[in-house]
Amino acid sequence: xxxxxSMSVLIQWLLSALVIIVAAMLVPGVETTLVxxxxxxxxxxxxxxxxxxxxxxxxxxxxxxxxxxxxLVINTILVLLAAAIVPGFEVATFWWGLLFSVxxxxxxxxxxxxxxxxxxx
Numbered sequence: 001x002x003x004x005x006s007m008s009v010l011i012q013w014l015l016s017a018l019v020i021i022v023a024a025m026l027v028p029g030v031e032t033t034l035v036x037x038x039x040x041x042x043x044x045x046x047x048x049x050x051x052x053x054x055x056x057x058x059x060x061x062x063x064x065x066x067x068x069x070x071x072l073v074i075n076t077i078l079v080l081l082a083a084a085i086v087p088g089f090e091v092a093t094f095w096w097g098l099l100f101s102v103x104x105x106x107x108x109x110x111x112x113x114x115x116x117x118x119x120x121x
Contacts, residue, residue, distance in 0.1 A: 013038070013041055013042070015111055016041035016044075016045065017034075017037040017038045017040075017041045018037075018111075019041075019104065019107045019108060019111055020032060020037040020040050020041055020044075020089075020104070021034070021037045022107055023100055023103045023104045023107055024037070024100070026103050027096055027099050027100045027103055028096070029091065029092035029093060029095070029096025029097075029099070029100070030090065030091050030092070030096055030097075030100045031089075031090045032088060032089045032090070033088035033089075035088050036086055036087065036088025036089035036090075037088075037089065039086045039087075039088065039089065040082050040083075040086045040089040043082045043085055043086050044078060044079065044082045047078045047081060047082060048078060051078065051081070052074060052078060055074045055077070055078075056071070056074060059074065072098060072101065072102065073098075075101040075104075075105070076094060076097045076098045076100075076101050078101075079091060079097045079100055079101050079104070080094065080097045083097070
């Protein structure tokens with residue numbers, strides 16, 4: 001069973017990297033290398049697990065006032081933070097990061113990614 005779980009995590013990671021590569025191809029202000037996409041998949045997943053809940057709680061009042069639209073800003077911040085950390089993954093501006101996070105979310109839905117390795121945005 002451990003081998004099956006390990007394979008599942010590996011497949012999720014590969015799909016997440018593929019989603020990042022496709023999203024980077026669709027958004028002109030985002031560039032990534034193959035290695036950058038794999039690292040970005042890990043970093044974005046980790047940021048989504050550890051940092052995003054804190055940001056959501058801290059920004060809850062503004063998120064309520066904007067009917068949840070501020071979540072897009074939080075996702076963009078996570079993408080920009082990942083771009084600052086990961087070599088080979090670059091986002092030109094905040095607005096390209098916003099578009100990238102929206103495209104990333106749509107592609108995640110399209111590919112049906114879920115679980116810990118899903119690139120959350």
